[in-house]
Amino acid sequence: MELIVQKYGGSSVANPERIKKVAGRVAGYKKKGYSLVVVVSALGDTTDKLLGLAGQISKNPSRRELDMLMSTGEQISVSLLAIALHELGCDAISFTGYQVGIKTDSSHTRARIINISTDRIREELKKGRIVIVAGFQGTDNRHEITTLGRGGSDLTAVALAKALAADACEIFTDVEGIYTTDPRIVKEAQKIWRISYEEMLELASSGAQVMQPRSIEVAGKFNIPLHVRSSFSQSEGTWVVKEDKSMEDVLIRGVSLSRSEAKLTISGVPNKPGIAAEVFRKLADEGINVDMIIQNIGKSADTDISFTVPRSDAQAAMKALKEISSKVGIRDVSQDTEIAKVSVVGVGMRSHAGVAASMFTILAKHKINIEMISTSEIKISCVVKKKDGERAVKALHKEFKLGKK
Amino acid sequence: MELIVQKYGGSSVANPERIKKVAGRVAGYKKKGYSLVVVVSALGDTTDKLLGLAGQISKNPSRRELDMLMSTGEQISVSLLAIALHELGCDAISFTGYQVGIKTDSSHTRARIINISTDRIREELKKGRIVIVAGFQGTDNRHEITTLGRGGSDLTAVALAKALAADACEIFTDVEGIYTTDPRIVKEAQKIWRISYEEMLELASSGAQVMQPRSIEVAGKFNIPLHVRSSFSQSEGTWVVKEDKSMEDVLIRGVSLSRSEAKLTISGVPNKPGIAAEVFRKLADEGINVDMIIQNIGKSADTDISFTVPRSDAQAAMKALKEISSKVGIRDVSQDTEIAKVSVVGVGMRSHAGVAASMFTILAKHKINIEMISTSEIKISCVVKKKDGERAVKALHKEFKLGKK
Numbered sequence: 001m002e003l004i005v006q007k008y009g010g011s012s013v014a015n016p017e018r019i020k021k022v023a024g025r026v027a028g029y030k031k032k033g034y035s036l037v038v039v040v041s042a043l044g045d046t047t048d049k050l051l052g053l054a055g056q057i058s059k060n061p062s063r064r065e066l067d068m069l070m071s072t073g074e075q076i077s078v079s080l081l082a083i084a085l086h087e088l089g090c091d092a093i094s095f096t097g098y099q100v101g102i103k104t105d106s107s108h109t110r111a112r113i114i115n116i117s118t119d120r121i122r123e124e125l126k127k128g129r130i131v132i133v134a135g136f137q138g139t140d141n142r143h144e145i146t147t148l149g150r151g152g153s154d155l156t157a158v159a160l161a162k163a164l165a166a167d168a169c170e171i172f173t174d175v176e177g178i179y180t181t182d183p184r185i186v187k188e189a190q191k192i193w194r195i196s197y198e199e200m201l202e203l204a205s206s207g208a209q210v211m212q213p214r215s216i217e218v219a220g221k222f223n224i225p226l227h228v229r230s231s232f233s234q235s236e237g238t239w240v241v242k243e244d245k246s247m248e249d250v251l252i253r254g255v256s257l258s259r260s261e262a263k264l265t266i267s268g269v270p271n272k273p274g275i276a277a278e279v280f281r282k283l284a285d286e287g288i289n290v291d292m293i294i295q296n297i298g299k300s301a302d303t304d305i306s307f308t309v310p311r312s313d314a315q316a317a318m319k320a321l322k323e324i325s326s327k328v329g330i331r332d333v334s335q336d337t338e339i340a341k342v343s344v345v346g347v348g349m350r351s352h353a354g355v356a357a358s359m360f361t362i363l364a365k366h367k368i369n370i371e372m373i374s375t376s377e378i379k380i381s382c383v384v385k386k387k388d389g390e391r392a393v394k395a396l397h398k399e400f401k402l403g404k405k
Numbered sequence: 406m407e408l409i410v411q412k413y414g415g416s417s418v419a420n421p422e423r424i425k426k427v428a429g430r431v432a433g434y435k436k437k438g439y440s441l442v443v444v445v446s447a448l449g450d451t452t453d454k455l456l457g458l459a460g461q462i463s464k465n466p467s468r469r470e471l472d473m474l475m476s477t478g479e480q481i482s483v484s485l486l487a488i489a490l491h492e493l494g495c496d497a498i499s500f501t502g503y504q505v506g507i508k509t510d511s512s513h514t515r516a517r518i519i520n521i522s523t524d525r526i527r528e529e530l531k532k533g534r535i536v537i538v539a540g541f542q543g544t545d546n547r548h549e550i551t552t553l554g555r556g557g558s559d560l561t562a563v564a565l566a567k568a569l570a571a572d573a574c575e576i577f578t579d580v581e582g583i584y585t586t587d588p589r590i591v592k593e594a595q596k597i598w599r600i601s602y603e604e605m606l607e608l609a610s611s612g613a614q615v616m617q618p619r620s621i622e623v624a625g626k627f628n629i630p631l632h633v634r635s636s637f638s639q640s641e642g643t644w645v646v647k648e649d650k651s652m653e654d655v656l657i658r659g660v661s662l663s664r665s666e667a668k669l670t671i672s673g674v675p676n677k678p679g680i681a682a683e684v685f686r687k688l689a690d691e692g693i694n695v696d697m698i699i700q701n702i703g704k705s706a707d708t709d710i711s712f713t714v715p716r717s718d719a720q721a722a723m724k725a726l727k728e729i730s731s732k733v734g735i736r737d738v739s740q741d742t743e744i745a746k747v748s749v750v751g752v753g754m755r756s757h758a759g760v761a762a763s764m765f766t767i768l769a770k771h772k773i774n775i776e777m778i779s780t781s782e783i784k785i786s787c788v789v790k791k792k793d794g795e796r797a798v799k800a801l802h803k804e805f806k807l808g809k810k
Binding site: 050054056057061068071072083086093099143144 | 421424425455458459461462463466467469470471473474476477480481483484485487488489491492498499501503504548549550
């Protein structure tokens with residue numbers, strides 16, 4: 001019997017009515033003869049509500065206690081979905097992460113899955129039951145409750161699919177699949193039917209928020225076919241699969257936009273070895289993820305370094321840099337939150353030269369100034385002024401001919 | 406170091422402000438040098454809200470899934486209280502029932518505690534931490550989450566006090582203690598400073614809703630001193646302790662009123678052996694608790710049986726009786742929900758005759774008709790018309806001289 005792991009996001013189970021709809025959908029799959037493991041996120045904005053309660057008590061709550069608190073959200077969803085499936089006459093049983101043996105390390109609020117002991121799930125599947133598992137959570141070796149970070153339910157689904165050697169993993173969300181760009185910005189955006197893990201990972205990391213990047217990485221590593229689709233319609237979504245030859249025919253798979261970063265510039269840095277190392281070590285120690293880095297070396301004795309960080313970390317980064325500025329010899333630190341990052345992604349770039357040049361030409365033609373550039377094997381990203389972000393996306397999407405024919 | 410188990414009810418932790426107040430109180434005890442284990446109920450009406458969600462999906466949700474759902478309420482409270490204590494600079498750690506090894510049987514929604522393995526709690530207490538435990542919940546031998554039924558957090562507190570050999574168990578609630586009767590009905594009602602387990606049990610079973618009866622039973626069995634007091638004031642509450650000689654000097658400890666029962670009457674029952682057994686076996690099979698039972702045997706070949714059940718079970722009881730009526734030969738079944746039960750309780754009754762006669766005389770003097778009577782060694786209960794309930798309580802409280810001098 002074919003085994004499918006399905007994941008339903010928070011908006012798909014936002015209220016009892018929607019939970020009933022999800023139950024109907026799951027029951028339909030069961031009738032078709034599939035074995036089913038269903039991973040569910042917390043109802044709608046439950047996680048934010050719980051964080052709000054904690055926020056009324058403390059500005060800086062303990063991460064262990066936050067995990068204790070937030071993990072209740074998914075426990076509520078799974079029990080309600082089980083109840084809804086029973087109501088449809090389906091045999092279903094819900095479990096917490098702990099109960100199905102999802103073991104993680106002890107990094108509260110951003111734990112990594114170490115192992116999944118699938119005995120209980122297999123036992124229940126053998127009885128013909130639909131198994132419902134709370135996403136986003138696990139326990140460490142002391143039975144402490146941990147959570148997997150934002151989008152962690154995707155990771156639960158993919159990790160379960162791997163542990164159970166499932167035939168596919170379906171990610172149900174509030175969009176119809178992955179598009180060539182955000183359809184809210186470009187109405188000609190097209191649904192992508194097949195995309196490689198690498199492309200999907202680059203798109204997710206550069207602004208497309210459909211799936212958690214880490215879960216795509218794991219799916220790719222273990223070659224688990226992902227089907228990203230809408231929980232509100234029956235239409236086929238996007239299959240995320242292993243790269244094949246035909247994919248290289250497409251130069252650009254998609255264009256993404258990120259408006260959640262800030263650019264920091266440190267100026268008057270002594271132009272000598274070890275300074276950059278010291279600066280970025282300090283940021284790493286503070287848990288701040290740095291994305292793009294640019295260093296301009298002029299003729300003078302000192303230099304400027306610019307880099308981007310998640311906007312939510314900008315204040316913390318400024319503070320960290322000021323702490324070491326006199327020791328390292330930094331003259332000034334400034335930040336710019338009015339930026340946007342535009343990226344084009346496609347495995348076709350590997351075999352086609354000149355994509356970067358085309359991108360710069362298109363932006364120049366539209367009088368959009370580029371502030372920073374970074375490239376990978378299958379991606380080119382440019383930082384532009386925030387006000388130019390959407391215009392840049394529209395221009396690139398059109399000139400690279402990604403729209404509907 | 407003296408070890409105290411404290412339990413805070415749902416109204417004491419209804420919102421972040423109140424949770425902070427409870428934290429302040431707990432921190433105060435810690436500063437005085439006590440070792441502390443704190444049991445918390447779900448925030449305010451959380452349990453009802455969760456049941457409401459389930460109710461929108463199914464009229465008859467699975468009890469296993471209800472336990473999964475409801476147990477989240479206490480998990481939210483304990484984490485928030487831990488965060489509030491951290492904010493006050495106290496070292497505190499929260500646990501679910503599972504994490505501190507509260508093992509129960511598998512009777513979902515009304516499980517019984519089988520064992521508590523106190524290793525983790527003792528380890529944390531040794532580190533000087535305040536241990537916060539989710540009330541109302543445990544897990545069975547398959548790690549299934551169970552709950553202990555209404556008022557179950559009281560039981561968690563008492564069971565922990567027993568398992569840890571605590572010096573006392575304090576029950577913090579929204580009233581100042583146990584009163585001679587409900588102060589909302591009789592403003593002269595006096596706080597009782599000391600009461601025996603047995604008296605407290607009879608009062609709780611006959612309408613006083615301050616504590617869960619089963620938890621009082623367990624406290625009595627293991628002689629754990631209980632202190633029932635307000636979480637909103639500093640004043641001393643009521644100590645529930647082992648009966649001593651001096652308690653017998655008081656004839657009546659308190660008067661209680663229950664308005665949550667219904668009276669069912671089955672008429673035209675054949676007057677032959679085995680009929681009553683069949684009737685009450687059927688009700689027991691349906692999980693309906695019968696309280697008072699009266700049978701009138703007249704001169705005719707058939708008889709009437711009246712009994713009381715919780716009002717919420719009245720419909721189910723009617724249905725069950727109708728199912729067996731033709732088999733057993735019952736002519737008619739009727740119900741009366743317009744009743745009240747008035748009880749007087751006191752260990753002094755054991756050594757003083759005539760309390761029942763006095764009670765009946767007082768009610769007669771106030772023209773209150775008695776419909777049913779039941780007695781125990783230390784309690785006399787009368788069922789009266791619902792409209793007469795409060796009047797009966799006032800009369801008994803006054804004539805037995807329980808009011809303030």
